[in-house]
Amino acid sequence: MNTLGHYIDGQRVTSTSGRDAPVYNPATGEEASRVAMASADEARSAVTSAQAALPGWSRISPLKRARIMFRFKALLERDADKIARQLSLEHGKVLSDAMGELTRGMEVVEFACGIPHLLKGEHSLNVGTGVDSYSMMQPVGVCAGISPFNFPAMVPMWMFPVSIACGNTFVMKPSEKDPTVPMMLAELLTEAGLPQGVFNVVNGDKEAVDVLLTDDRVQAVGFVGSTPIAEYIYETASKHGKRVQALGGAKNHMVIMPDADPEQVVNSLLGAAYGSAGERCMAISVAVCVGDEVADNLVRDLKSEVKKLTVGPGTGQIPEPHMGPLVTREHAAKVRDYISTGAEEGATLVVDGRDFVAKDNEQGYFVGATLFDHVKPGMRIYQEEIFGPVLCVVRVGSYEEALAMVNAHEYGNGTAIFTRDGDTARQYTEQVQVGMVGVNVPIPVPMAFHSFGGWKRSLFGPLHMHGPDGVRFYTRMKTVTARWPTGIRAGAEFSMPTMK
Numbered sequence: 001m002n003t004l005g006h007y008i009d010g011q012r013v014t015s016t017s018g019r020d021a022p023v024y025n026p027a028t029g030e031e032a033s034r035v036a037m038a039s040a041d042e043a044r045s046a047v048t049s050a051q052a053a054l055p056g057w058s059r060i061s062p063l064k065r066a067r068i069m070f071r072f073k074a075l076l077e078r079d080a081d082k083i084a085r086q087l088s089l090e091h092g093k094v095l096s097d098a099m100g101e102l103t104r105g106m107e108v109v110e111f112a113c114g115i116p117h118l119l120k121g122e123h124s125l126n127v128g129t130g131v132d133s134y135s136m137m138q139p140v141g142v143c144a145g146i147s148p149f150n151f152p153a154m155v156p157m158w159m160f161p162v163s164i165a166c167g168n169t170f171v172m173k174p175s176e177k178d179p180t181v182p183m184m185l186a187e188l189l190t191e192a193g194l195p196q197g198v199f200n201v202v203n204g205d206k207e208a209v210d211v212l213l214t215d216d217r218v219q220a221v222g223f224v225g226s227t228p229i230a231e232y233i234y235e236t237a238s239k240h241g242k243r244v245q246a247l248g249g250a251k252n253h254m255v256i257m258p259d260a261d262p263e264q265v266v267n268s269l270l271g272a273a274y275g276s277a278g279e280r281c282m283a284i285s286v287a288v289c290v291g292d293e294v295a296d297n298l299v300r301d302l303k304s305e306v307k308k309l310t311v312g313p314g315t316g317q318i319p320e321p322h323m324g325p326l327v328t329r330e331h332a333a334k335v336r337d338y339i340s341t342g343a344e345e346g347a348t349l350v351v352d353g354r355d356f357v358a359k360d361n362e363q364g365y366f367v368g369a370t371l372f373d374h375v376k377p378g379m380r381i382y383q384e385e386i387f388g389p390v391l392c393v394v395r396v397g398s399y400e401e402a403l404a405m406v407n408a409h410e411y412g413n414g415t416a417i418f419t420r421d422g423d424t425a426r427q428y429t430e431q432v433q434v435g436m437v438g439v440n441v442p443i444p445v446p447m448a449f450h451s452f453g454g455w456k457r458s459l460f461g462p463l464h465m466h467g468p469d470g471v472r473f474y475t476r477m478k479t480v481t482a483r484w485p486t487g488i489r490a491g492a493e494f495s496m497p498t499m500k
């Protein structure tokens, strides 16, 4: 069986660690391949490669770095079908969704193509007599990225295109559950003309990650995954002197006001709660209905629509199902357990997806779409991230109660409000303690030229990913103050220099 190794110094390398792990096709439950688990030495050799490539790459003109990004983008378009198919096979998401993910990743590459403009810095003439001041944005050095299973193409592309366009070199540690696509991206970067060592992939688990968090040669660490690991990454890498952005889990609420358009709400909730089988950090997992009438109507309308959702393999079925399997057998079992817990906790189980079995794919990791009503804060299904096709309806009496509930939750990744009232929408966007807010938009994922990130325990570190924050994260600012001999000469000055 094929075992995926690493990508170091511009080529695939076979692992010598003696450790590997299975990679499954979640639609069939079969082991499709294996992936190496790097030893600490292998992870260090990837850092060595990135360190060796740094002096050359960091001094290349941003124009030339941008041209490689343009070629990379063209190659991604050429191979998009192949990449999306592989992504769907290992992750389980349906093919059109895999293509959507890839497109959102390619948009970050497009953003990185504009790097000469983004690195222009600032200049002030005559800050003193004959004195000019300017700021330049320089690369930080070797950077590392650690990504989750649910976006094996897009999340790595939130990080490395901006990082390497800024002049850094990079070591990527993808999720061990669906590792093939990042390797394909590495090969395309080499084909696009990226010098060897600028982008490396090391496959593995905690052993490899810990090297990236503690090795003195790594300057910055980007992470996306669950909150406990994000917190560990933030603490460990910060303690070792690195700048860190660590994005964690989510529980995204959609507030539904009595004046919202009911049809728009139902359609938005179906896609946002059940798309990608709920394995999205921006999935809506809680619908907060303001008023019992709103909730009664919503649950009535959703119930019939949720039952109609089709579930099946991500590729090879016509018509394409609405959602595919969950990523692993363990994760599917965990989601089923959450559904049982919710019923035991007293929530009303309106649609139960626990017993769903996919025809001809009985061994696949499928869970059917599930709907709960009368969910209350304090229940585990409300507090914890389920990361599956489970939507919880919560009932509140007023806008203020809805806002307070969203703000009290430990996560603050995304949220949405559905209303026709501009005042309410404006208040919500201003008062809610969440990093990304939609107004009648259920999944408000910012475009690549804005920045992506949550608040509270959904993000550790000050800067969001890609967009302007991405450039700030991957550069270090230096400010130069320069006086030339033609400036007015003064004698020795012993007091704080000021503009006289």
Ligand code: NAD
Pocket: 146, 147, 148, 149, 150, 151, 155, 173, 174, 175, 176, 204, 205, 206, 209, 210, 224, 225, 226, 227, 229, 230, 247, 248, 249, 250, 280, 281, 385, 387, 413, 454, 458
């Ligand atoms: P995860 O935290 O289990 O794994 C993420 C990465 O960390 C993987 O590469 C994994 O190998 C590594 N890892 C796991 N345990 C580790 C440990 N003990 N030490 C060091 N590294 C370790 O997350 P996942 O299950 O792959 O992804 C799902 C999670 O990611 C969900 O919580 C989801 O909300 C979150 N997520 C968040 C965002 C966001 O933007 N905030 C985006 C996508 C996913």
